[in-house]
Amino acid sequence: MLKLILPVIFPSWRFFSSIGPSPRIHIAFLQHENDEPDAWQEFRARPAKVSLKNGLWRLLHNPEWNETLYINTCVERLFEGYSEMREREIMRRILAAIHNGEIRAEADKPYVTYRISAVIREGQVISQQVTFVATPVLLSELSEKGAA
Amino acid sequence: MLLEQAVRYSEIILALAYAQQSIEFIRGLQPERTWGVIRLVLSLLLLMGFQPVLVEAGLLIVACVLLYRFQGPYNGGSDCMSILVLLCLFLSHIAPSPFWQQLALGYLAFQLTFSYFQSGYIKIINADWRSGQALADVFAITAYPVSEHARRWAKSPQLMFVMSWSVIVFELLFPLSLLNRYALIVALAIAAMFHLANACLFGLNRFFWIWPAAYPIILWFQSRLMAS
Numbered sequence: 001m002l003k004l005i006l007p008v009i010f011p012s013w014r015f016f017s018s019i020g021p022s023p024r025i026h027i028a029f030l031q032h033e034n035d036e037p038d039a040w041q042e043f044r045a046r047p048a049k050v051s052l053k054n055g056l057w058r059l060l061h062n063p064e065w066n067e068t069l070y071i072n073t074c075v076e077r078l079f080e081g082y083s084e085m086r087e088r089e090i091m092r093r094i095l096a097a098i099h100n101g102e103i104r105a106e107a108d109k110p111y112v113t114y115r116i117s118a119v120i121r122e123g124q125v126i127s128q129q130v131t132f133v134a135t136p137v138l139l140s141e142l143s144e145k146g147a148a
Numbered sequence: 149m150l151l152e153q154a155v156r157y158s159e160i161i162l163a164l165a166y167a168q169q170s171i172e173f174i175r176g177l178q179p180e181r182t183w184g185v186i187r188l189v190l191s192l193l194l195l196m197g198f199q200p201v202l203v204e205a206g207l208l209i210v211a212c213v214l215l216y217r218f219q220g221p222y223n224g225g226s227d228c229m230s231i232l233v234l235l236c237l238f239l240s241h242i243a244p245s246p247f248w249q250q251l252a253l254g255y256l257a258f259q260l261t262f263s264y265f266q267s268g269y270i271k272i273i274n275a276d277w278r279s280g281q282a283l284a285d286v287f288a289i290t291a292y293p294v295s296e297h298a299r300r301w302a303k304s305p306q307l308m309f310v311m312s313w314s315v316i317v318f319e320l321l322f323p324l325s326l327l328n329r330y331a332l333i334v335a336l337a338i339a340a341m342f343h344l345a346n347a348c349l350f351g352l353n354r355f356f357w358i359w360p361a362a363y364p365i366i367l368w369f370q371s372r373l374m375a376s
Contacts, residue, residue: 014266059353
């Protein structure tokens with residue numbers, strides 16, 4: 001616990017000290033657990049624009065965005081090394097997004113998986129590499145993981 | 149500003165910031181939803197000034213539970229500042245003498261000042277920040293920009309250069325504002341605008357609410373510094 005508390009009491013304020021690999025999450029639905037996904041969709045893709053009204057509202061209340069920032073923190077920890085807790089946290093939140101209708105599941109595909117890509121700039125070229133693919137999960141596990 | 153006034157103003161802003169964070173948790177998953185409800189109730193009690201020592205102790209316990217739950221801060225720097233403000237206010241209440249009380253609040257004033265200075269320092273020693281490339285990468289690559297429209301800002305190198313240097317100069321000069329009360333008020337107003345811009349462009353709304361919670365303390369600290 002001390003390991004968690006000390007960095008908060010003696011914090012480092014090195015915001016954006018260097019711009020490392022940036023995470024992107026894509027999800028896919030599968031018919032069978034071992035299928036290769038045929039289509040990936042970006043999880044919480046950015047909108048084209050945010051209106052002034054929405055911007056003001058988000059200043060007061062933006063739970064989804066802050067959850068996405070937390071998911072990105074989990075992903076950055078996965079970049080550093082595998083953690084079952086972080087993998088589970090991300091899946092749990094994807095399942096919740098499916099459960100609450102934010103993401104539409106496909107009727108004939110009862111499994112969902114996600115992959116993590118790292119976006120990096122090398123010279124003038126921006127590239128994206130897949131670094132992690134999660135173990136598929138049955139959507140029927142929603143009540144246990146997502147909606148819990 | 150008197151110490152007691154500064155503490156009370158700080159508690160009011162902290163209570164509002166915590167209420168804002170708690171309502172966001174209530175919209176989320178369990179168990180943070182339950183902790184969000186508990187923290188919202190405690191925040192409202194703090195807002196009313198009801199038993200601040202007990203209420204702040206309760207909020208500290210919730211903060212530890214959430215740190216354990218997420219194995220670190222849920223929302224990075226904003227969580228760190230939230231806990232720091234809370235801890236320093238709590239310590240100022242239970243301090244055995246005015247010396248320790250002032251030390252607790254002085255530490256918060258130091259951390260607030262350092263949060264800007266260190267952030268500016270790590271940028272100025274980085275060639276990519278000095279050229280504007282790092283900020284362009286923040287817009288082009290990272291997951292922070294709130295929209296594709298905001299992401300396009302990366303395509304203007306001159307804008308990135310000017311914005312980078314504006315931020316670097318402001319952050320590095322912030323400690324000097326402690327030398328004059330009016331300079332500090334202006335610096336805090338600029339800092340609040342900076343957090344507003346971060347909230348609008350990168351969705352960092354929690355920073356916008358929590359950093360000002362430490363502003364009354366730094367105003368008190370500055371007057372204390374000048375008096376001595």
